[in-house]
Amino acid sequence: MKLRAKILLASGLPLLLLVAVVAILLLQRLFSTQLDLAKDSIRAEAEAIAQRLEEENHRTVQTAATMALAQEHGLFGRRVDSAAYARAVLEANAEFTGAYFGYEPDADGRDRSTAAGLDGRALDATGRFLPYWFRDDAAGGALALTPLVDMDISYYYRGLRNRVSGEAEETGISLENGISQLYDGRAPVAGSVPLMITEPYIYEGKLIVEQTAPIMIDGRFRGLAGIDRALTQIDDFLRSQRQHQSSEFLLVSTRGRIISATGSPELRTLPLEGTPYAPWLEPLYRGEAPEDVRQLDDPLSGSSRFVAAAAIPTGSWQLVVSVDEAEILGPVRAEVLKTLMVILAGLIVAAAIAYLFTRALVGRVETAAGTAEKVAGGDLTIRVQAEGSDETGVLLSSLRHMVDSLAGLLGRLKSSSVQLLSTANEITATSRKQEQINNDIGASTSEIAASTSEISATAQELLGVMREVSASSGTTAEVAAAGRTDLDSLQDTMQGLLAATSSIAERLEVMAQRAESIGTVVTTITKVADQTNLLSLNAAIEAEKAGEYGAGFAVVSREIRRLADQAAVATLDIGRLVGEVQESVSSGVAEMSRFTARVRDGVREVTALSTQLGTVIEGVESLKPRFDAAHRGMEAQAAGAGQINEAMLQLRDIALLSGESSQATRAASAQLLAAVEDLKTEIARFRTR
Amino acid sequence: MLLVLFRIGAERYGLDARSLVEVLPAVPLRPQRGAPAGCAGLLAHRERTIPVIDLTLMATGKPAAQRLSTRIVVAHYRAGPPGSRIGLMVEEATDAREVAAEALVDPGIATPDAPYLGKVVGEGDQLVQVVELERLLSPELRKALFPGSGP
Numbered sequence: 001m002k003l004r005a006k007i008l009l010a011s012g013l014p015l016l017l018l019v020a021v022v023a024i025l026l027l028q029r030l031f032s033t034q035l036d037l038a039k040d041s042i043r044a045e046a047e048a049i050a051q052r053l054e055e056e057n058h059r060t061v062q063t064a065a066t067m068a069l070a071q072e073h074g075l076f077g078r079r080v081d082s083a084a085y086a087r088a089v090l091e092a093n094a095e096f097t098g099a100y101f102g103y104e105p106d107a108d109g110r111d112r113s114t115a116a117g118l119d120g121r122a123l124d125a126t127g128r129f130l131p132y133w134f135r136d137d138a139a140g141g142a143l144a145l146t147p148l149v150d151m152d153i154s155y156y157y158r159g160l161r162n163r164v165s166g167e168a169e170e171t172g173i174s175l176e177n178g179i180s181q182l183y184d185g186r187a188p189v190a191g192s193v194p195l196m197i198t199e200p201y202i203y204e205g206k207l208i209v210e211q212t213a214p215i216m217i218d219g220r221f222r223g224l225a226g227i228d229r230a231l232t233q234i235d236d237f238l239r240s241q242r243q244h245q246s247s248e249f250l251l252v253s254t255r256g257r258i259i260s261a262t263g264s265p266e267l268r269t270l271p272l273e274g275t276p277y278a279p280w281l282e283p284l285y286r287g288e289a290p291e292d293v294r295q296l297d298d299p300l301s302g303s304s305r306f307v308a309a310a311a312i313p314t315g316s317w318q319l320v321v322s323v324d325e326a327e328i329l330g331p332v333r334a335e336v337l338k339t340l341m342v343i344l345a346g347l348i349v350a351a352a353i354a355y356l357f358t359r360a361l362v363g364r365v366e367t368a369a370g371t372a373e374k375v376a377g378g379d380l381t382i383r384v385q386a387e388g389s390d391e392t393g394v395l396l397s398s399l400r401h402m403v404d405s406l407a408g409l410l411g412r413l414k415s416s417s418v419q420l421l422s423t424a425n426e427i428t429a430t431s432r433k434q435e436q437i438n439n440d441i442g443a444s445t446s447e448i449a450a451s452t453s454e455i456s457a458t459a460q461e462l463l464g465v466m467r468e469v470s471a472s473s474g475t476t477a478e479v480a481a482a483g484r485t486d487l488d489s490l491q492d493t494m495q496g497l498l499a500a501t502s503s504i505a506e507r508l509e510v511m512a513q514r515a516e517s518i519g520t521v522v523t524t525i526t527k528v529a530d531q532t533n534l535l536s537l538n539a540a541i542e543a544e545k546a547g548e549y550g551a552g553f554a555v556v557s558r559e560i561r562r563l564a565d566q567a568a569v570a571t572l573d574i575g576r577l578v579g580e581v582q583e584s585v586s587s588g589v590a591e592m593s594r595f596t597a598r599v600r601d602g603v604r605e606v607t608a609l610s611t612q613l614g615t616v617i618e619g620v621e622s623l624k625p626r627f628d629a630a631h632r633g634m635e636a637q638a639a640g641a642g643q644i645n646e647a648m649l650q651l652r653d654i655a656l657l658s659g660e661s662s663q664a665t666r667a668a669s670a671q672l673l674a675a676v677e678d679l680k681t682e683i684a685r686f687r688t689r
Numbered sequence: 690m691l692l693v694l695f696r697i698g699a700e701r702y703g704l705d706a707r708s709l710v711e712v713l714p715a716v717p718l719r720p721q722r723g724a725p726a727g728c729a730g731l732l733a734h735r736e737r738t739i740p741v742i743d744l745t746l747m748a749t750g751k752p753a754a755q756r757l758s759t760r761i762v763v764a765h766y767r768a769g770p771p772g773s774r775i776g777l778m779v780e781e782a783t784d785a786r787e788v789a790a791e792a793l794v795d796p797g798i799a800t801p802d803a804p805y806l807g808k809v810v811g812e813g814d815q816l817v818q819v820v821e822l823e824r825l826l827s828p829e830l831r832k833a834l835f836p837g838s839g840p
Contacts, residue, residue: 526757527757530714530757530758531714533783534712534713534714534760537693537712537782537783537784537785538711538712540691540693540706540785541691541693541706541709541711541712541785543691544690544691544706544707544785545706545707554691554787558785561783561784561785565783
């Protein structure tokens with residue numbers, strides 16, 4: 001796991017967990033508080049409306065009770081006054097739709113009397129006093145009077161009389177749609193006075209409810225006083241009182257019938273168990289429903305709704321308020337969402353700060369790690385960016401310093417090793433060349449020594465011949481006189497040759513250094529040999545011409561010719577060998593510098609020799625034969641050849657020694673080369689700028 | 690008799706020493722422009738001027754190689770006016786051999802293109818053929834080189 005992740009995890013995770021826990025708790029708390037508040041508002045709505053209905057019912061029932069009290073205390077039997085009273089009550093209470101009295105048949109004994117002033121509309125056909133004042137909608141709401149009807153089949157009269165007389169309330173009652181089967185005979189109004197609040201029913205085109213109170217005189221039921229109220233007004237009232245946009249109301253009557261259903265008015269007057277809302281209403285009607293606000297599915301629309309109930313004691317009504325879930329939860333959720341957004345925003349800001357800080361910190365640590373890795377891998381071309389004064393900044397600047405130092409060191413090492421390498425190579429090449437040259441010199445000097453020996457032998461032979469010639473010339477004086485000129489010339493030439501060879505012998509040691517001069521000398525010797533041959537040939541011709549006198553001389557000249565040929569051949573060999581020496585010398589001139597001193601001496605001497613030889617050549621060309629000088633020259637040549645031989649052997653020894661030291665140098669330089677190669681390999685691991 | 694030996698190509702030839710004056714190194718000759726083929730030039734010799742014939746050129750068509758052993762043999766030319774001499778440029782004229790006169794035999798092959806070739810003699814493992822100076826030059830050449838001579 002990367003350092004950045006670790007730091008983020010270590011610093012961020014606990015914080016994140018804490019914030020998450022707090023946020024969850026907070027949101028849960030907020031949600032439940034908000035929901036409780038919403039539920040409270042629904043319950044408050046239900047209770048407030050129930051309170052208002054209670055007041056309405058209570059006032060209506062009390063009015064009816066008050067009217068009954070008036071009958072019981074003096075008004076009973078005073079039919080004209082009673083009718084006027086009922087009218088006055090209706091006039092005084094605009095919310096009532098009807099006000100009335102109803103006597104039992106001939107309860108005051110005046111059914112058959114025709115009291116003046118009494119409106120006939122207050123009586124039925126038997127003269128029974130049944131004045132019913134109501135607001136006639138057909139006449140623009142003007143008050144109208146008519147006798148009561150259906151007294152023996154209705155709750156408002158028969159029901160009340162049954163209850164007062166101790167009979168079952170429903171006895172003889174006929175009501176459209178009937179009552180709920182769940183009705184348990186509960187009294188609509190608690191108290192000693194049996195008051196009646198009827199079931200809602202349609203009368204004169206209105207859905208009305210009647211509240212009646214009995215007129216009890218001397219313990220006997222003499223009739224009743226009653227008030228009508230229209231339920232359409234209750235719907236309007238409920239709607240006006242709602243506190244939520246989506247509030248709907250259900251109002252259940254004493255006997256389990258629907259009084260009001262704002263969401264579906266067609267349910268009115270139906271027993272509750274016959275409606276889709278039976279699942280809501282049954283427990284409530286039975287008194288088994290919990291008081292708390294519940295969340296239920298609307299049976300009709302299927303939507304989820306919050307439901308609260310409240311009881312209306314007067315009339316034993318039940319009020320149900322339901323509010324659409326969206327209206328309750330919407331604001332709650334919005335509130336929760338807002339809080340959540342604030343928390344998330346806070347978290348994001350915190351995470352961003354943590355990330356930036358971590359990146360700044362970890363970035364430099366990663367740079368340092370990457371740099372160290374590259375340096376370990378040998379890459380010194382990188383540039384380290386160091387900034388900041390904290391520990392990571394110090395680390396980076398230290399790394400940069402380290403990389404720069406390493407790169408500089410390696411650069412110096414590299415250049416040093418390159419120099420070393422070239423130096424070692426030069427040494428190796430030089431020593432190899434030196435060795436080669438030494439070998440060549442050794443071989444050449446050996447061959448030269450051999451050739452010199454041959455020359456020496458030849459000179460000795462020539463010496464003998466010379467003696468022979470001397471002897472011959474003594475006996476053939478006359479013939480010799482004829483050939484003297486040529487013979488002298490030959491002798492001079494031989495002496496010149498001997499002198500030259502002697503000089504060559506003395507200087508051959510340095511001749512190796514100046515091969516071109518030696519080449520000239522060789523050419524000269526060749527020419528001399530050629531001249532000797534020519535002279536001997538001419539001598540032979542002359543001897544032939546001399547006939548018998550020249551016979552001995554012819555032999556001598558033939559021998560001279562043969563020896564001169566051999567000398568020429570030997571000189572040719574020397575020339576070839578000198579050519580090889582020249583080749584070696586010319587290729588090794590630079591390396592032979594330590595021999596320069598000796599070479600310089602040799603050069604001077606050879607130059608002098610060359611000059612001398614030039615003189616000799618002139619002499620050879622112009623001189624007559626000088627056999628005596630040849631004799632001495634031969635001896636000198638023999639000695640010179642010995643000296644050459646010795647010098648050559650010394651030279652060879654020096655060459656061998658030099659060769660050994662060159663080999664040692666070469667071995668040492670090979671080791672140096674190997675060491676430098678190792679160093680280079682090591683350095684090559686590093687790449688520098 | 691003594692034969693001065695030389696070489697034309699790979700073969701050995703000889704000249705009778707008694708008809709020779711001297712053997713000289715192949716000194717520079719004065720070229721003679723317009724001279725007939727085979728004439729190598731003019732040689733100043735002992736206060737007289739003598740024509741030099743390149744025998745190698747005459748026999749093989751190639752001039753003699755320029756070596757130390759290539760030499761000029763000065764001979765008496767008895768076919769010419771009295772006392773006249775001729776120079777012969779030959780290769781490898783470095784040796785002479787004494788041969789018995791009776792050892793010389795006729796080669797037995799007529800050589801009309803080279804009438805100067807004479808008898809042969811065994812010398813070592815090689816044959817040496819004698820070059821006859823008198824028959825060396827064709828009449829035209831002789832006339833060109835020695836105007837004073839006979840027909």
